[in-house]
Amino acid sequence: MPDTATNSISSLAEELVKVVGKKYVLSTPASLALYECDAETMDVARPDLVVLPGTTDEVQKVVQLANKYCVPFTARGAATGLSGGATTVYGGISLVLTRMNRVLHIDPKDMIAVVETGVTNLAVSYAAAPFGLYFAPDPSSQSASTIGGNLAENSGGPHTLKYGMTIHHVLGAKVVLPDGNVTVFGGRAKDKLSLDLLGLLVGSEGTLGVATEATVRLLPRSRYVETMLAYFPSVATGGQAVSDIVAHGVVPAAMEMIDSLTLNAVEDYLHMGLNRAAGCLLVVELDGPKESIHVQRQIVETVARENGSISLNWAKDDKERAQIWKARKTSFGALGRIAPHGYVLDGVIPRSKLKEAIENIARIGDKHNLMIANVYHAGDGNLHPCLLYHRENEDEVRRVMLAGREILELCVELGGTLSGEHGIGIEKVSEMPMAFSAVELESMHWVKNAFDPRCICNPGKIIPQLKSCGESGMRPLLRHKLLSGC
Ligand SMILES: Cc1cc2nc3c(=O)[nH]c(=O)nc-3n(C[C@H](O)[C@H](O)[C@H](O)COP(=O)(O)OP(=O)(O)OC[C@H]3O[C@@H](n4cnc5c(N)ncnc54)[C@H](O)[C@@H]3O)c2cc1C
Known part of the structure:
Protein backbone atom coordinates (compact mmCIF):
# COMPACT_ATOMS: atom_id res chain seq x y z
CA MET A 1 0.00 0.00 0.00
CA SER A 222 -47.09 -2.26 -15.48
CA ARG A 223 -50.55 -0.95 -16.24
CA TYR A 224 -52.10 -2.70 -13.26
CA VAL A 225 -50.73 -2.42 -9.77
CA GLU A 226 -52.38 -3.24 -6.46
CA THR A 227 -50.83 -2.29 -3.13
CA MET A 228 -51.97 -3.68 0.21
CA LEU A 229 -51.18 -2.41 3.66
CA ALA A 230 -51.85 -4.94 6.43
CA TYR A 231 -51.24 -4.96 10.18
CA PHE A 232 -50.32 -8.07 12.18
CA PRO A 233 -50.12 -8.66 15.92
CA SER A 234 -46.41 -9.53 15.70
CA VAL A 235 -43.47 -9.64 13.32
CA ALA A 236 -43.61 -13.44 13.57
CA THR A 237 -47.20 -13.61 12.26
CA GLY A 238 -46.47 -11.06 9.52
CA GLY A 239 -43.33 -13.02 8.62
CA GLN A 240 -45.30 -16.25 8.42
CA ALA A 241 -47.77 -14.57 6.05
CA VAL A 242 -44.85 -13.55 3.81
CA SER A 243 -43.59 -17.16 3.64
CA ASP A 244 -47.08 -18.49 3.01
CA ILE A 245 -47.82 -16.02 0.20
CA VAL A 246 -44.76 -17.25 -1.71
CA ALA A 247 -45.55 -20.88 -0.81
CA HIS A 248 -48.94 -20.36 -2.49
CA GLY A 249 -47.13 -19.56 -5.75
CA VAL A 250 -47.59 -15.78 -5.64
CA VAL A 251 -44.48 -13.68 -6.36
CA PRO A 252 -45.49 -10.11 -5.49
CA ALA A 253 -43.54 -7.22 -6.96
CA ALA A 254 -42.67 -6.29 -3.37
CA MET A 255 -43.22 -7.47 0.21
CA GLU A 256 -41.93 -5.04 2.80
CA MET A 257 -42.33 -5.08 6.54
CA ILE A 258 -41.60 -2.66 9.39
CA ASP A 259 -41.83 -3.47 13.08
CA SER A 260 -43.80 -1.63 15.73
CA LEU A 261 -40.94 0.64 16.86
CA THR A 262 -40.39 1.82 13.28
CA LEU A 263 -44.12 2.07 12.58
CA ASN A 264 -44.57 4.38 15.56
CA ALA A 265 -41.61 6.53 14.52
CA VAL A 266 -43.10 6.85 11.02
CA GLU A 267 -46.49 7.78 12.48
CA ASP A 268 -44.87 10.40 14.73
CA TYR A 269 -43.30 11.86 11.61
CA LEU A 270 -46.04 11.55 8.96
CA HIS A 271 -49.27 11.51 11.02
CA MET A 272 -50.93 9.31 8.43
CA GLY A 273 -53.13 7.31 10.80
CA LEU A 274 -51.05 4.12 11.07
CA ASN A 275 -52.21 1.59 13.68
CA ARG A 276 -49.78 2.21 16.52
CA ALA A 277 -50.88 -0.88 18.44
CA ALA A 278 -49.91 -3.33 15.68
CA GLY A 279 -46.85 -5.54 16.00
CA CYS A 280 -45.87 -4.94 12.40
CA LEU A 281 -46.97 -3.39 9.14
CA LEU A 282 -46.72 -5.35 5.90
CA VAL A 283 -46.85 -3.84 2.41
CA VAL A 284 -47.56 -6.23 -0.47
CA GLU A 285 -47.54 -4.96 -4.05
CA LEU A 286 -48.84 -6.99 -7.00
CA ASP A 287 -48.40 -6.06 -10.64
CA GLY A 288 -49.05 -7.64 -14.02
CA PRO A 289 -52.12 -8.52 -16.09
CA LYS A 290 -55.44 -7.56 -14.49
CA GLU A 291 -56.86 -11.10 -14.37
CA SER A 292 -53.78 -12.58 -12.69
CA ILE A 293 -53.67 -9.74 -10.14
CA HIS A 294 -57.28 -10.46 -9.26
CA VAL A 295 -56.47 -14.09 -8.40
CA GLN A 296 -53.29 -13.16 -6.55
CA ARG A 297 -55.10 -10.54 -4.54
CA GLN A 298 -57.54 -13.13 -3.24
CA ILE A 299 -54.71 -15.47 -2.25
CA VAL A 300 -52.83 -12.68 -0.45
CA GLU A 301 -55.94 -11.64 1.48
CA THR A 302 -56.76 -15.21 2.50
CA VAL A 303 -53.20 -15.88 3.66
CA ALA A 304 -53.08 -12.60 5.58
CA ARG A 305 -56.34 -13.42 7.39
CA GLU A 306 -55.22 -17.00 8.12
CA ASN A 307 -52.15 -15.52 9.80
CA GLY A 308 -54.25 -13.28 12.04
CA SER A 309 -53.97 -9.93 10.26
CA ILE A 310 -55.55 -7.21 12.40
CA SER A 311 -56.74 -5.33 9.34
CA LEU A 312 -55.84 -4.89 5.71
CA ASN A 313 -56.73 -2.54 2.93
CA TRP A 314 -55.77 -1.97 -0.69
CA ALA A 315 -54.77 1.44 -2.02
CA LYS A 316 -57.71 2.97 -3.87
CA ASP A 317 -55.56 5.06 -6.20
CA ASP A 318 -52.01 6.16 -6.98
CA LYS A 319 -52.19 8.80 -4.26
CA GLU A 320 -52.91 6.22 -1.57
CA ARG A 321 -50.26 3.92 -3.03
CA ALA A 322 -47.70 6.72 -2.83
CA GLN A 323 -48.68 7.30 0.81
CA ILE A 324 -48.13 3.63 1.67
CA TRP A 325 -44.71 3.69 0.02
CA LYS A 326 -43.86 6.91 1.75
CA ALA A 327 -44.43 5.17 5.09
CA ARG A 328 -41.98 2.44 4.10
CA LYS A 329 -39.39 4.63 2.40
CA THR A 330 -39.16 7.19 5.18
CA SER A 331 -38.65 4.48 7.83
CA PHE A 332 -34.96 5.08 8.44
CA GLY A 333 -35.30 8.84 8.42
CA ALA A 334 -38.18 8.64 10.90
CA LEU A 335 -36.04 6.62 13.31
CA GLY A 336 -33.95 9.76 13.74
CA ARG A 337 -36.73 10.93 16.06
CA ILE A 338 -35.74 8.22 18.54
CA ALA A 339 -31.96 8.51 18.46
CA PRO A 340 -29.63 10.73 16.45
CA HIS A 341 -27.73 7.82 14.90
CA GLY A 342 -28.77 4.49 13.47
CA TYR A 343 -26.47 1.69 12.36
CA VAL A 344 -28.32 -0.19 9.62
CA LEU A 345 -27.40 -3.82 9.05
CA ASP A 346 -28.17 -5.72 5.89
CA GLY A 347 -27.95 -9.45 6.66
CA VAL A 348 -29.86 -12.01 4.66
CA ILE A 349 -31.56 -15.15 5.93
CA PRO A 350 -33.69 -17.81 4.28
CA ARG A 351 -37.24 -16.40 4.32
CA SER A 352 -38.49 -19.33 6.40
CA LYS A 353 -36.11 -18.37 9.25
CA LEU A 354 -37.59 -14.89 9.77
CA LYS A 355 -39.23 -15.68 13.11
CA GLU A 356 -36.06 -17.23 14.52
CA ALA A 357 -33.99 -14.29 13.29
CA ILE A 358 -36.34 -11.71 14.79
CA GLU A 359 -36.37 -13.39 18.20
CA ASN A 360 -32.60 -13.65 18.26
CA ILE A 361 -32.05 -10.07 17.11
CA ALA A 362 -34.27 -8.92 20.01
CA ARG A 363 -32.20 -11.11 22.37
CA ILE A 364 -28.96 -9.55 21.08
CA GLY A 365 -30.48 -6.09 21.56
CA ASP A 366 -31.39 -6.92 25.18
CA LYS A 367 -27.96 -8.41 25.85
CA HIS A 368 -26.23 -5.22 24.74
CA ASN A 369 -28.91 -2.92 26.13
CA LEU A 370 -29.67 -1.42 22.73
CA MET A 371 -32.81 -0.33 20.98
CA ILE A 372 -33.13 -2.10 17.62
CA ALA A 373 -35.74 -1.14 15.03
CA ASN A 374 -36.42 -3.54 12.18
CA VAL A 375 -37.20 -2.89 8.54
CA TYR A 376 -37.29 -5.87 6.21
CA HIS A 377 -37.34 -6.61 2.51
CA ALA A 378 -39.36 -9.52 3.88
CA GLY A 379 -39.92 -11.26 0.56
CA ASP A 380 -36.15 -11.62 0.05
CA GLY A 381 -35.29 -12.46 3.65
CA ASN A 382 -33.18 -9.28 3.62
CA LEU A 383 -33.14 -7.80 7.12
CA HIS A 384 -32.34 -4.20 7.99
CA PRO A 385 -32.08 -4.11 11.78
CA CYS A 386 -31.28 -0.52 12.73
CA LEU A 387 -29.29 -0.21 15.95
CA LEU A 388 -30.08 3.17 17.47
CA TYR A 389 -27.33 5.01 19.31
CA HIS A 390 -25.67 8.25 20.37
CA ARG A 391 -22.31 8.76 18.77
CA GLU A 392 -20.80 10.71 21.67
CA ASN A 393 -21.40 7.69 23.93
CA GLU A 394 -18.36 5.54 23.08
CA ASP A 395 -19.52 2.63 25.19
CA GLU A 396 -22.83 2.58 23.35
CA VAL A 397 -21.02 2.72 20.00
CA ARG A 398 -18.85 -0.23 21.05
CA ARG A 399 -21.97 -2.20 22.05
CA VAL A 400 -23.54 -1.36 18.70
CA MET A 401 -20.51 -2.76 16.89
CA LEU A 402 -20.49 -5.93 18.99
CA ALA A 403 -24.23 -6.44 18.54
CA GLY A 404 -23.89 -5.80 14.81
CA ARG A 405 -21.26 -8.50 14.55
CA GLU A 406 -23.43 -10.96 16.50
CA ILE A 407 -26.41 -10.26 14.24
CA LEU A 408 -24.29 -10.98 11.17
CA GLU A 409 -23.04 -14.19 12.79
CA LEU A 410 -26.66 -15.13 13.40
CA CYS A 411 -27.57 -14.54 9.73
CA VAL A 412 -24.72 -16.76 8.58
CA GLU A 413 -25.64 -19.46 11.13
CA LEU A 414 -29.23 -19.42 9.86
CA GLY A 415 -27.96 -20.18 6.36
CA GLY A 416 -27.83 -16.60 5.11
CA THR A 417 -25.08 -14.10 4.47
CA LEU A 418 -23.61 -10.73 5.46
CA SER A 419 -25.18 -8.39 2.94
CA GLY A 420 -28.20 -8.37 0.68
CA GLU A 421 -27.58 -5.03 -1.00
CA HIS A 422 -25.52 -2.56 1.04
CA GLY A 423 -22.19 -4.21 0.29
CA ILE A 424 -19.23 -5.06 2.50
CA GLY A 425 -17.20 -1.86 2.21
CA ILE A 426 -15.02 -1.23 5.25
CA GLU A 427 -17.88 -1.95 7.62
CA LYS A 428 -18.05 -5.73 7.24
CA VAL A 429 -14.62 -6.51 5.86
CA SER A 430 -13.52 -8.15 9.13
CA GLU A 431 -16.61 -10.37 9.08
CA MET A 432 -15.88 -11.77 5.59
CA PRO A 433 -14.20 -14.94 6.99
CA MET A 434 -17.51 -15.75 8.74
CA ALA A 435 -19.21 -16.19 5.40
C1 LIG B 1 -31.92 6.10 3.39
C2 LIG B 1 -31.17 5.08 2.58
C3 LIG B 1 -31.87 4.04 2.01
C4 LIG B 1 -31.19 3.08 1.25
N1 LIG B 1 -31.92 2.08 0.67
C5 LIG B 1 -31.29 1.17 -0.09
C6 LIG B 1 -32.04 0.14 -0.73
O1 LIG B 1 -33.27 0.04 -0.62
N2 LIG B 1 -31.35 -0.76 -1.47
C7 LIG B 1 -29.99 -0.68 -1.63
O2 LIG B 1 -29.43 -1.52 -2.33
N3 LIG B 1 -29.27 0.29 -1.03
C8 LIG B 1 -29.87 1.21 -0.28
N4 LIG B 1 -29.13 2.20 0.32
C9 LIG B 1 -27.67 2.21 0.16
C10 LIG B 1 -27.16 3.10 -1.00
O3 LIG B 1 -28.09 4.10 -1.31
C11 LIG B 1 -26.82 2.29 -2.24
O4 LIG B 1 -25.73 1.44 -1.95
C12 LIG B 1 -26.46 3.15 -3.46
O5 LIG B 1 -26.35 2.34 -4.60
C13 LIG B 1 -25.20 3.95 -3.30
O6 LIG B 1 -25.13 4.88 -4.36
P1 LIG B 1 -24.25 6.21 -4.20
O7 LIG B 1 -24.30 6.95 -5.47
O8 LIG B 1 -24.66 6.95 -3.01
O9 LIG B 1 -22.80 5.56 -4.02
P2 LIG B 1 -21.67 5.92 -2.97
O10 LIG B 1 -22.17 5.73 -1.59
O11 LIG B 1 -21.07 7.22 -3.30
O12 LIG B 1 -20.63 4.77 -3.30
C14 LIG B 1 -20.94 3.43 -3.03
C15 LIG B 1 -19.83 2.52 -3.57
O13 LIG B 1 -19.83 2.59 -4.97
C16 LIG B 1 -18.55 2.98 -5.46
N5 LIG B 1 -18.80 3.81 -6.62
C17 LIG B 1 -19.59 4.92 -6.69
N6 LIG B 1 -19.63 5.39 -7.94
C18 LIG B 1 -18.86 4.55 -8.67
C19 LIG B 1 -18.49 4.51 -10.03
N7 LIG B 1 -18.94 5.41 -10.89
N8 LIG B 1 -17.66 3.53 -10.44
C20 LIG B 1 -17.20 2.60 -9.58
N9 LIG B 1 -17.51 2.60 -8.28
C21 LIG B 1 -18.33 3.55 -7.84
C22 LIG B 1 -17.88 3.68 -4.30
O14 LIG B 1 -16.48 3.59 -4.38
C23 LIG B 1 -18.44 2.91 -3.12
O15 LIG B 1 -17.70 1.74 -2.91
C24 LIG B 1 -29.79 3.16 1.09
C25 LIG B 1 -29.09 4.21 1.68
C26 LIG B 1 -29.76 5.16 2.42
C27 LIG B 1 -28.98 6.28 3.03
Missing part, protein backbone atom coordinates in the same frame (compact mmCIF):
# COMPACT_ATOMS: atom_id res chain seq x y z
CA PRO A 2 1.44 3.35 -0.96
CA ASP A 3 2.07 5.70 1.93
CA THR A 4 0.36 8.86 0.80
CA ALA A 5 2.05 10.87 3.53
CA THR A 6 5.37 10.50 1.75
CA ASN A 7 3.98 11.52 -1.60
CA SER A 8 3.74 15.05 -2.69
CA ILE A 9 0.03 15.75 -2.43
CA SER A 10 0.52 19.39 -3.32
CA SER A 11 2.29 18.61 -6.61
CA LEU A 12 -0.44 16.10 -7.37
CA ALA A 13 -3.04 18.79 -6.66
CA GLU A 14 -1.31 21.16 -9.07
CA GLU A 15 -1.39 18.56 -11.82
CA LEU A 16 -5.04 17.73 -11.09
CA VAL A 17 -5.99 21.40 -11.39
CA LYS A 18 -4.56 21.34 -14.93
CA VAL A 19 -6.87 18.42 -15.75
CA VAL A 20 -10.21 19.43 -14.20
CA GLY A 21 -9.78 23.11 -13.33
CA LYS A 22 -9.16 24.78 -9.98
CA LYS A 23 -12.81 24.81 -9.00
CA TYR A 24 -12.98 21.03 -9.06
CA VAL A 25 -9.99 20.19 -6.88
CA LEU A 26 -10.77 20.60 -3.19
CA SER A 27 -8.08 20.59 -0.56
CA THR A 28 -9.04 22.82 2.36
CA PRO A 29 -9.74 20.99 5.66
CA ALA A 30 -13.32 22.29 5.67
CA SER A 31 -14.09 20.96 2.19
CA LEU A 32 -12.30 17.64 2.77
CA ALA A 33 -14.38 17.14 5.93
CA LEU A 34 -17.51 16.99 3.78
CA TYR A 35 -16.15 13.88 2.07
CA GLU A 36 -14.88 11.96 5.10
CA CYS A 37 -17.61 9.29 5.15
CA ASP A 38 -20.74 8.05 3.43
CA ALA A 39 -24.10 7.32 5.10
CA GLU A 40 -22.32 4.76 7.33
CA THR A 41 -20.96 7.39 9.67
CA MET A 42 -19.01 5.22 12.09
CA ASP A 43 -16.08 4.91 9.72
CA VAL A 44 -14.61 8.31 9.11
CA ALA A 45 -11.41 8.98 7.15
CA ARG A 46 -10.61 12.21 5.40
CA PRO A 47 -9.27 12.16 1.83
CA ASP A 48 -6.16 14.16 0.95
CA LEU A 49 -7.87 15.65 -2.09
CA VAL A 50 -11.34 15.71 -3.60
CA VAL A 51 -11.56 15.79 -7.38
CA LEU A 52 -14.73 16.27 -9.42
CA PRO A 53 -14.05 15.35 -13.05
CA GLY A 54 -16.59 16.12 -15.77
CA THR A 55 -15.76 13.59 -18.49
CA THR A 56 -14.40 10.06 -18.93
CA ASP A 57 -11.25 11.60 -20.34
CA GLU A 58 -10.77 13.61 -17.14
CA VAL A 59 -11.44 10.56 -14.96
CA GLN A 60 -8.80 8.70 -16.95
CA LYS A 61 -6.26 11.49 -16.45
CA VAL A 62 -7.02 11.63 -12.71
CA VAL A 63 -6.44 7.87 -12.44
CA GLN A 64 -3.23 8.17 -14.47
CA LEU A 65 -1.99 10.85 -12.06
CA ALA A 66 -2.96 8.69 -9.07
CA ASN A 67 -0.74 6.03 -10.62
CA LYS A 68 2.07 8.47 -11.27
CA TYR A 69 2.05 9.58 -7.61
CA CYS A 70 1.09 6.13 -6.32
CA VAL A 71 -1.83 7.60 -4.43
CA PRO A 72 -5.06 5.67 -3.74
CA PHE A 73 -8.30 6.83 -5.34
CA THR A 74 -11.87 6.01 -4.37
CA ALA A 75 -14.88 6.61 -6.61
CA ARG A 76 -17.78 8.37 -4.96
CA GLY A 77 -21.33 8.96 -6.12
CA ALA A 78 -23.93 10.47 -3.81
CA ALA A 79 -22.32 8.85 -0.73
CA THR A 80 -25.57 7.23 0.36
CA GLY A 81 -23.67 3.95 0.75
CA LEU A 82 -24.25 2.17 4.03
CA SER A 83 -21.02 0.20 4.35
CA GLY A 84 -18.33 2.87 4.10
CA GLY A 85 -17.59 1.95 0.48
CA ALA A 86 -16.80 5.51 -0.60
CA THR A 87 -14.83 6.33 2.55
CA THR A 88 -11.15 6.94 1.81
CA VAL A 89 -9.74 4.69 4.50
CA TYR A 90 -6.24 5.06 3.04
CA GLY A 91 -6.68 8.74 2.24
CA GLY A 92 -5.71 9.79 -1.27
CA ILE A 93 -8.21 11.04 -3.83
CA SER A 94 -11.95 11.03 -3.38
CA LEU A 95 -13.03 10.87 -7.03
CA VAL A 96 -16.53 12.31 -7.12
CA LEU A 97 -18.66 11.46 -10.18
CA THR A 98 -21.68 13.67 -9.51
CA ARG A 99 -20.86 16.22 -12.23
CA MET A 100 -21.22 13.43 -14.77
CA ASN A 101 -24.98 13.29 -14.49
CA ARG A 102 -26.36 13.26 -18.03
CA VAL A 103 -28.78 10.80 -19.56
CA LEU A 104 -27.00 10.50 -22.90
CA HIS A 105 -29.52 8.50 -24.87
CA ILE A 106 -32.83 6.68 -24.50
CA ASP A 107 -33.68 4.04 -27.08
CA PRO A 108 -37.33 3.09 -26.58
CA LYS A 109 -37.22 0.40 -29.27
CA ASP A 110 -34.36 -1.51 -27.67
CA MET A 111 -35.59 -0.34 -24.25
CA ILE A 112 -32.20 0.87 -23.06
CA ALA A 113 -30.70 4.04 -21.66
CA VAL A 114 -27.08 5.16 -21.93
CA VAL A 115 -26.18 7.34 -18.98
CA GLU A 116 -23.25 8.93 -17.23
CA THR A 117 -22.78 7.16 -13.92
CA GLY A 118 -23.16 10.26 -11.74
CA VAL A 119 -26.84 10.53 -12.73
CA THR A 120 -29.33 9.62 -10.02
CA ASN A 121 -31.35 6.43 -10.25
CA LEU A 122 -34.65 8.31 -10.31
CA ALA A 123 -33.49 10.72 -13.03
CA VAL A 124 -33.11 7.73 -15.36
CA SER A 125 -36.72 6.69 -14.74
CA TYR A 126 -37.90 10.28 -15.20
CA ALA A 127 -36.09 10.47 -18.54
CA ALA A 128 -37.61 7.14 -19.61
CA ALA A 129 -41.15 7.97 -18.42
CA PRO A 130 -42.32 9.70 -21.65
CA PHE A 131 -41.74 6.34 -23.40
CA GLY A 132 -43.72 4.39 -20.77
CA LEU A 133 -40.45 2.91 -19.50
CA TYR A 134 -38.53 2.94 -16.21
CA PHE A 135 -35.36 1.65 -14.56
CA ALA A 136 -36.45 -1.18 -12.27
CA PRO A 137 -33.90 -1.29 -9.40
CA ASP A 138 -35.41 1.00 -6.77
CA PRO A 139 -33.24 1.48 -3.70
CA SER A 140 -35.04 3.60 -1.13
CA SER A 141 -32.27 6.12 -1.74
CA GLN A 142 -33.16 6.34 -5.44
CA SER A 143 -33.79 10.07 -5.48
CA ALA A 144 -30.17 10.66 -4.45
CA SER A 145 -28.08 7.57 -5.17
CA THR A 146 -26.26 7.39 -8.49
CA ILE A 147 -26.22 4.72 -11.18
CA GLY A 148 -22.46 4.32 -10.54
CA GLY A 149 -23.13 3.62 -6.86
CA ASN A 150 -26.04 1.29 -7.71
CA LEU A 151 -23.82 -0.61 -10.11
CA ALA A 152 -20.88 -0.79 -7.70
CA GLU A 153 -23.09 -2.01 -4.84
CA ASN A 154 -25.37 -4.15 -7.03
CA SER A 155 -28.21 -2.33 -5.35
CA GLY A 156 -31.69 -3.66 -4.94
CA GLY A 157 -34.87 -2.28 -3.47
CA PRO A 158 -38.39 -3.20 -2.50
CA HIS A 159 -39.13 -4.51 -6.02
CA THR A 160 -36.02 -6.72 -6.17
CA LEU A 161 -38.19 -9.66 -5.16
CA LYS A 162 -39.72 -9.83 -8.62
CA TYR A 163 -37.41 -7.75 -10.80
CA GLY A 164 -33.96 -8.57 -9.50
CA MET A 165 -30.93 -6.48 -8.55
CA THR A 166 -28.95 -3.92 -10.57
CA ILE A 167 -26.92 -6.73 -12.17
CA HIS A 168 -30.08 -7.87 -13.96
CA HIS A 169 -30.57 -4.44 -15.52
CA VAL A 170 -27.08 -3.42 -16.65
CA LEU A 171 -25.93 -4.36 -20.14
CA GLY A 172 -22.65 -2.51 -20.39
CA ALA A 173 -20.30 -0.08 -18.70
CA LYS A 174 -17.45 2.17 -19.78
CA VAL A 175 -14.73 1.73 -17.18
CA VAL A 176 -11.50 3.48 -16.29
CA LEU A 177 -9.35 0.62 -15.05
CA PRO A 178 -7.03 1.04 -12.06
CA ASP A 179 -4.01 1.49 -14.37
CA GLY A 180 -5.72 4.32 -16.27
CA ASN A 181 -6.79 2.36 -19.36
CA VAL A 182 -10.34 2.89 -20.57
CA THR A 183 -12.47 -0.02 -21.76
CA VAL A 184 -16.06 -1.15 -22.16
CA PHE A 185 -17.44 -4.25 -20.44
CA GLY A 186 -20.60 -5.68 -22.03
CA GLY A 187 -22.50 -3.63 -24.59
CA ARG A 188 -26.03 -2.88 -25.74
CA ALA A 189 -27.13 -6.49 -25.97
CA LYS A 190 -26.97 -9.55 -23.76
CA ASP A 191 -23.58 -11.25 -24.12
CA LYS A 192 -22.96 -14.51 -22.39
CA LEU A 193 -20.23 -15.85 -24.67
CA SER A 194 -17.17 -14.37 -23.02
CA LEU A 195 -15.73 -14.19 -19.53
CA ASP A 196 -18.27 -12.05 -17.67
CA LEU A 197 -16.20 -8.95 -16.89
CA LEU A 198 -19.32 -6.85 -16.44
CA GLY A 199 -20.55 -9.38 -13.88
CA LEU A 200 -17.26 -8.98 -12.00
CA LEU A 201 -17.54 -5.21 -12.04
CA VAL A 202 -21.12 -5.03 -10.77
CA GLY A 203 -21.03 -5.38 -7.00
CA SER A 204 -17.26 -4.88 -6.78
CA GLU A 205 -17.77 -1.64 -4.81
CA GLY A 206 -15.41 0.45 -6.88
CA THR A 207 -12.44 -1.83 -6.19
CA LEU A 208 -11.88 -2.91 -9.82
CA GLY A 209 -12.27 0.39 -11.66
CA VAL A 210 -14.35 3.52 -12.08
CA ALA A 211 -17.47 3.24 -14.22
CA THR A 212 -18.12 6.46 -16.15
CA GLU A 213 -20.98 5.39 -18.42
CA ALA A 214 -23.56 2.64 -18.19
CA THR A 215 -26.02 1.09 -20.62
CA VAL A 216 -29.04 -0.03 -18.63
CA ARG A 217 -32.21 -1.96 -19.48
CA LEU A 218 -35.54 -0.23 -19.17
CA LEU A 219 -38.84 -1.98 -18.51
CA PRO A 220 -42.36 -1.03 -19.52
CA ARG A 221 -44.46 0.22 -16.62
CA PHE A 436 -16.41 -17.14 2.99
CA SER A 437 -13.78 -19.86 3.11
CA ALA A 438 -10.06 -19.13 2.90
CA VAL A 439 -10.11 -20.48 -0.67
CA GLU A 440 -12.95 -18.17 -1.68
CA LEU A 441 -11.17 -15.17 -0.15
CA GLU A 442 -7.95 -16.13 -1.90
CA SER A 443 -9.87 -16.28 -5.20
CA MET A 444 -11.16 -12.76 -4.54
CA HIS A 445 -7.55 -11.66 -3.92
CA TRP A 446 -6.55 -13.03 -7.32
CA VAL A 447 -9.27 -11.09 -9.07
CA LYS A 448 -8.41 -7.88 -7.22
CA ASN A 449 -4.73 -8.38 -7.91
CA ALA A 450 -5.34 -9.00 -11.62
CA PHE A 451 -7.19 -5.69 -11.97
CA ASP A 452 -5.28 -3.62 -9.46
CA PRO A 453 -1.82 -5.02 -8.68
CA ARG A 454 -0.71 -1.72 -7.11
CA CYS A 455 -3.76 -1.81 -4.80
CA ILE A 456 -4.65 1.84 -5.30
CA CYS A 457 -8.27 1.48 -6.45
CA ASN A 458 -10.49 1.86 -3.37
CA PRO A 459 -8.13 -0.14 -1.15
CA GLY A 460 -9.23 -1.67 2.13
CA LYS A 461 -12.72 -2.66 0.94
CA ILE A 462 -14.53 -6.01 0.64
CA ILE A 463 -11.54 -8.32 0.87
CA PRO A 464 -9.70 -8.72 4.18
CA GLN A 465 -6.27 -7.16 3.88
CA LEU A 466 -4.20 -8.25 0.90
CA LYS A 467 -0.80 -9.35 2.11
CA SER A 468 0.83 -7.32 -0.66
CA CYS A 469 -0.99 -4.21 0.55
CA GLY A 470 0.21 -4.34 4.14
CA GLU A 471 -1.45 -2.32 6.89
CA SER A 472 0.59 0.85 6.65
CA GLY A 473 -1.18 3.99 5.60
CA MET A 474 -4.65 3.10 6.82
CA ARG A 475 -6.33 5.96 8.61
CA PRO A 476 -7.14 5.19 12.27
CA LEU A 477 -10.79 4.12 12.43
CA LEU A 478 -13.05 4.22 15.45
CA ARG A 479 -14.03 0.57 14.97
CA HIS A 480 -10.42 -0.55 15.32
CA LYS A 481 -9.99 1.47 18.50
CA LEU A 482 -13.24 0.28 20.08
CA LEU A 483 -13.03 -3.35 19.04
CA SER A 484 -9.34 -3.97 19.64
CA GLY A 485 -9.13 -6.85 22.05
CA CYS A 486 -12.75 -7.96 21.44
